[in-house]
Amino acid sequence: MVKKVEKPSATTSSPLGGAVKDSAQQIWLAGLGAFAKVQEEGGKVFDTLVKEGLAIQRKTQAVAEETLSEATSRLASVATGINSKASGQWDKLEGIFEDRVSKALNKLGIPSAQDIQTLSQRIDTLNAQVAALQTPPKPARPAPAKTAKTTKTATKATPQATSPAAPAAEPAPLATPRRRAARRPAEGAPKRG
Numbered sequence: 001m002v003k004k005v006e007k008p009s010a011t012t013s014s015p016l017g018g019a020v021k022d023s024a025q026q027i028w029l030a031g032l033g034a035f036a037k038v039q040e041e042g043g044k045v046f047d048t049l050v051k052e053g054l055a056i057q058r059k060t061q062a063v064a065e066e067t068l069s070e071a072t073s074r075l076a077s078v079a080t081g082i083n084s085k086a087s088g089q090w091d092k093l094e095g096i097f098e099d100r101v102s103k104a105l106n107k108l109g110i111p112s113a114q115d116i117q118t119l120s121q122r123i124d125t126l127n128a129q130v131a132a133l134q135t136p137p138k139p140a141r142p143a144p145a146k147t148a149k150t151t152k153t154a155t156k157a158t159p160q161a162t163s164p165a166a167p168a169a170e171p172a173p174l175a176t177p178r179r180r181a182a183r184r185p186a187e188g189a190p191k192r193g
Helices: 015-108 113-134 148-157 177-183
Strands: none
Touching: none
């Protein structure tokens, strides 16, 4: 069974109880005094702590920015090196691909771009030569056409041959409108009477 412990009564006072009571009272008073002191000087301490915190924050930001710039420059140099290696590899890969495709097309009988360019140049040359051959040579200048007056006098002056070996001369062609215009007097010129 459980035994009950008796509580000391308030009426019993022992020297130990009084000492504990006095000690607790002193601790309580010291706490109140510290609280009052902190209230009085708390604003000053708070401002000092804020200033120290701001100084530390600036120092850490400067160190962080310096570290970040160093890391960025290192990464940029590494990226440049990787990029140059990658572009070199891409160039090699592109060359290999082009060679294989050209070989495959050649096996299939498909001409390359260079073959087509060569053929185009040959076709252009041949077209120029054919065009030069097709243009007719310029005929020699015909004798100047006789005017109607000289034609009439020439037919009157030459008698027609009646011999069977000589063909009959064709009559002179009729005057064309251009020749008629030549017979008309020019505008504003005096008329002959």
